[in-house]
Amino acid sequence: xxxxxxxxxxxxxxxxxxxxxxxxxxxxxxxxxxxxxxxxxxxxxxxxxxxxxxxxxxxxxxxxxxxxxxxxxxxxxxxxxxxxxxxxxxxxxxxxxxxxxxxxxxxxxxxxxxxxxxxxxxxxxxxxxxxxxxxxxxxxxxxxxxxxxxxx
Amino acid sequence: xxxxxxxxxxxxxxxxxxxxxxxxxxxxxxxxxxxxxxxxxxxxxxxxxxxxxxxxxxxxxxxxxxxxxxxxxxxxxxxxxxxxxxxxxxxxxxxxxxxxxxxxxxxxxxxxxxxxxxxxxxxxxxxxxxxxxxxxxxxxxxxxxxxxxxxxxxxxxxxxxxxxxxxxxxx
Amino acid sequence: xxxxxxxxxxxxxxxxxxxxxxxxxxxxxxxxxxxxxxxxxxxxxxxxxxxxxxxxxxxxxxxxxxxxxxxxxxxxxxxxxxxxxxxxxxxxxxxxxxxxxxxxxxxxxxxxxxxxxxxxxxxxxxxxxxxxxxxxxxxxxxxxxxxxxxxxxxxxxxxxxxxxxxxxxxxxxxxxxxxxxxxxxxxxxxxxxxxxxxxxxxxxxxxxxxxxxxxxxxxxxxxxxxxxxxxxxxxxxxxxxxxxxxxxxxxxxxxxxxxxxxxxxxxxxxxxxxxxxxxxxxxxxxxxxxxxxxxxxxxxxxxxxxxxxxxxxxxxxxxxxxxxxxxxxxxxxxxxxxxxxxxxxxxxxxxxxxxxxxxxxxxxxxxxxxxxxxxxxxxxxxxxxxxxxxxxxxxxxxxxxxxxxxxxxxxxxxxxxxxxxxxxxxxxxxxxxxxxxxxxxxxxxxxxxxxxxxxxxxxxxxxxxxxxxxxxxxxxxxxxxxxxxx
Numbered sequence: 001x002x003x004x005x006x007x008x009x010x011x012x013x014x015x016x017x018x019x020x021x022x023x024x025x026x027x028x029x030x031x032x033x034x035x036x037x038x039x040x041x042x043x044x045x046x047x048x049x050x051x052x053x054x055x056x057x058x059x060x061x062x063x064x065x066x067x068x069x070x071x072x073x074x075x076x077x078x079x080x081x082x083x084x085x086x087x088x089x090x091x092x093x094x095x096x097x098x099x100x101x102x103x104x105x106x107x108x109x110x111x112x113x114x115x116x117x118x119x120x121x122x123x124x125x126x127x128x129x130x131x132x133x134x135x136x137x138x139x140x141x142x143x144x145x146x147x148x149x150x151x152x
Numbered sequence: 153x154x155x156x157x158x159x160x161x162x163x164x165x166x167x168x169x170x171x172x173x174x175x176x177x178x179x180x181x182x183x184x185x186x187x188x189x190x191x192x193x194x195x196x197x198x199x200x201x202x203x204x205x206x207x208x209x210x211x212x213x214x215x216x217x218x219x220x221x222x223x224x225x226x227x228x229x230x231x232x233x234x235x236x237x238x239x240x241x242x243x244x245x246x247x248x249x250x251x252x253x254x255x256x257x258x259x260x261x262x263x264x265x266x267x268x269x270x271x272x273x274x275x276x277x278x279x280x281x282x283x284x285x286x287x288x289x290x291x292x293x294x295x296x297x298x299x300x301x302x303x304x305x306x307x308x309x310x311x312x313x314x315x316x317x318x319x320x321x322x323x
Numbered sequence: 324x325x326x327x328x329x330x331x332x333x334x335x336x337x338x339x340x341x342x343x344x345x346x347x348x349x350x351x352x353x354x355x356x357x358x359x360x361x362x363x364x365x366x367x368x369x370x371x372x373x374x375x376x377x378x379x380x381x382x383x384x385x386x387x388x389x390x391x392x393x394x395x396x397x398x399x400x401x402x403x404x405x406x407x408x409x410x411x412x413x414x415x416x417x418x419x420x421x422x423x424x425x426x427x428x429x430x431x432x433x434x435x436x437x438x439x440x441x442x443x444x445x446x447x448x449x450x451x452x453x454x455x456x457x458x459x460x461x462x463x464x465x466x467x468x469x470x471x472x473x474x475x476x477x478x479x480x481x482x483x484x485x486x487x488x489x490x491x492x493x494x495x496x497x498x499x500x501x502x503x504x505x506x507x508x509x510x511x512x513x514x515x516x517x518x519x520x521x522x523x524x525x526x527x528x529x530x531x532x533x534x535x536x537x538x539x540x541x542x543x544x545x546x547x548x549x550x551x552x553x554x555x556x557x558x559x560x561x562x563x564x565x566x567x568x569x570x571x572x573x574x575x576x577x578x579x580x581x582x583x584x585x586x587x588x589x590x591x592x593x594x595x596x597x598x599x600x601x602x603x604x605x606x607x608x609x610x611x612x613x614x615x616x617x618x619x620x621x622x623x624x625x626x627x628x629x630x631x632x633x634x635x636x637x638x639x640x641x642x643x644x645x646x647x648x649x650x651x652x653x654x655x656x657x658x659x660x661x662x663x664x665x666x667x668x669x670x671x672x673x674x675x676x677x678x679x680x681x682x683x684x685x686x687x688x689x690x691x692x693x694x695x696x697x698x699x700x701x702x703x704x705x706x707x708x709x710x711x712x713x714x715x716x717x718x719x720x721x722x723x724x725x726x727x728x729x730x731x732x733x734x735x736x737x738x739x740x741x742x743x744x745x746x747x748x749x750x751x752x753x754x755x756x757x758x759x760x761x762x763x764x765x766x767x768x769x770x771x772x773x774x775x776x777x778x779x780x781x782x783x784x785x786x787x788x789x790x791x792x793x794x795x796x797x798x799x800x801x802x803x804x805x806x807x808x809x
Contacts, residue, residue: 014603021610068595097602098594098645120598120638122606187390190458224459313387317396
């Protein structure tokens with residue numbers, strides 16, 4: 001199955017809008033899942049005791065995860081994803097306002113695949129988002145979780 | 153007795169040879185006489201500077217006395233006079249009697265005693281007759297005897313040292 | 324050990340005792356010696372006068388016997404002298420010097436001649452005398468007497484023995500008395516010494532010595548007590564002020580820690596919360612430009628461009644502030660740094676960005692400094708950027724970096740041929756947000772030199788600048804030098 005969707009975890013609506021706008025040149029808007037906070041991200045990606053995941057994990061090419069999130073922050077979401085057998089290989093790009101050094105270190109330690117500082121210059125931001133989306137959608141390969149499980 | 157013998161022997165050995173060259177018996181007696189005057193004190197002496205030493209009629213002894221003439225005794229100068237008769241007892245302080253006998257000697261001694269004269273003689277038994285000092289000859293040695301009573305009667309005081317040397321002292 | 328060292332090592336007690344005893348012993352010995360000498364003289368005189376008396380009596384006794392040469396009497400007289408043990412020899416002569424009678428203990432001893440000279444009086448072992456025998460002032464003979472001095476020697480020996488016994492007794496008594504009395508002097512000193520030792524060992528300033536008497540020792544003790552009281556009070560005061568100081572330091576440290584964490588929280592929220600709206604303004608500005616361009620005229624587009632430019636400038640201001648706050652908070656990783664290499668790298672970066680103008684850059688070789696590489700890189704980046712920026716209008720850009728090494732410091736000097744500045748404003752140079760040039764002339768955040776100042780300060784160094792308008796500027800960075808920097 002083709003991995004064509006992008007998950008954006010971002011609490012600020014302006015940022016949501018601008019990010020989706022930047023990505024929409026490369027990806028169909030329906031392939032962009034916008035989640036508003038950490039809790040919602042966990043529910044939709046890993047499911048809750050009452051619900052099943054609402055997003056098909058096998059369709060996700062990359063998760064863009066903001067660090068500063070209400071309720072459950074981005075780093076905790078990352079940790080949860082990396083400890084889930086189904087989500088552990090999904091590429092995660094941390095997207096944040098600053099390059100706070102300790103956050104950078106923590107992110108990589110928890111298994112982030114990339115780290116992006118949102119520049120103020122929107123033109124610059126657009127350019128970076130295009131590069132990023134292009135890479136993760138068209139260049140990168142991810143192992144299949146189901147086949148590993150079936151064989152094991 | 154023994155003491156006398158030793159005394160004599162010693163004198164013979166020491167004294168005699170030492171004097172032999174010069175001393176006749178008269179000379180020794182003369183020296184003794186001078187020495188007597190130095191150990192006897194007179195109670196009364198005339199107011200002269202002389203101590204008159206009279207020799208009664210003995211030329212030889214007078215001669216022997218010549219060396220002591222002018223010497224001093226009792227702080228006075230000794231003067232010698234040779235007298236024939238003892239008729240001026242006041243002019244003599246010492247009287248040497250050569251020889252006299254019987255009543256004559258008694259008279260002389262009596263007069264001399266009255267006059268405070270020291271009488272000296274070599275007559276044997278002179279002191280027994282009231283004389284003050286008498287020479288005695290013991291062998292070759294001439295000694296003397298003293299009649300202390302007679303001396304006191306004559307107003308003479310005899311030095312005890314002289315008495316110690318006397319052969320006999322009549323008290 | 325010399326005797327002086329030995330003396331010094333003796334306790335005071337022993338010294339006092341020794342001094343007292345040696346002085347008193349010396350005194351006693353001197354007294355004994357003089358007593359012995361005096362006694363010797365006195366006894367000699369007494370002996371002589373006794374002998375003279377004996378001789379006079381004998382002379383008087385024998386005078387008559389000599390005159391009358393009464394051997395018997397003379398022998399009797401001499402015989403009486405045998406009773407006197409000390410008499411060794413007696414001779415009686417007549418006026419001519421002829422021996423009349425004699426007695427001698429030792430056989431064969433001969434009576435001395437009367438004509439010859441005779442050493443009368445005391446000789447080593449004997450006392451001898453020759454006396455004339457007189458009668459009324461006339462010498463009628465002579466009398467010779469020789470007496471042993473054994474008696475004198477025995478007497479003196481006995482006297483010395485007594486003196487010794489008495490001295491030893493006195494000294495023993497003195498030892499006892501001195502032993503008791505020396506405490507009067509040594510005890511206060513001993514106490515003082517003990518007190519000093521206690522204080523030195525335990526730092527116990529409550530120790531006091533007993534003050535007895537009004538003499539020098541008493542005064543010393545009192546003065547010592549006063550001194551220790553003063554020290555004790557001062558100590559108390561010092562301890563109290565130290566405690567206070569510690570409390571103050573603790574409070575201040577806590578306040579500082581709080582301020583620091585507040586600052587951290589502040590810079591964190593600045594970086595996140597202030598940047599987010601800016602991003603929105605800028606983003607929507609661009610979106611407006613792109614999506615609604617056909618509905619905007621030139622004026623609208625110009626306004627929009629200005630809004631976006633201001634937003635981006637504010638973004639760089641926030642970045643500058645963040646760097647400044649990180650520079651202040653970052654832990655120093657101190658190492659020896661090849662400054663020349665670092666400067667060359669910075670210049671290369673600058674040339675990459677702006678290679679339009681001809682630049683003559685001179686960097687001294689082999690400059691080494693000690694410090695945190697990342698911070699120093701930020702500092703020198705700022706300094707070189709400044710030099711680069713302000714000399715951009717010259718026909719030819721000239722930048723020269725050199726160093727001056729002193730024993731404990733190294734001063735790095737950066738000269739440029741830029742526009743310089745007026746020395747009137749030199750005080751404002753290193754203060755945040757103070758700019759000497761307008762943004763339209765030379766863009767900048769106004770935080771670069773403040774950051775340099777902060778970094779150099781954290782390295783215990785100093786930075787200063789010299790310039791004149793249009794004559795270029797010179798910046799001096801003085802850093803402490805470790806002995807191992809070559």
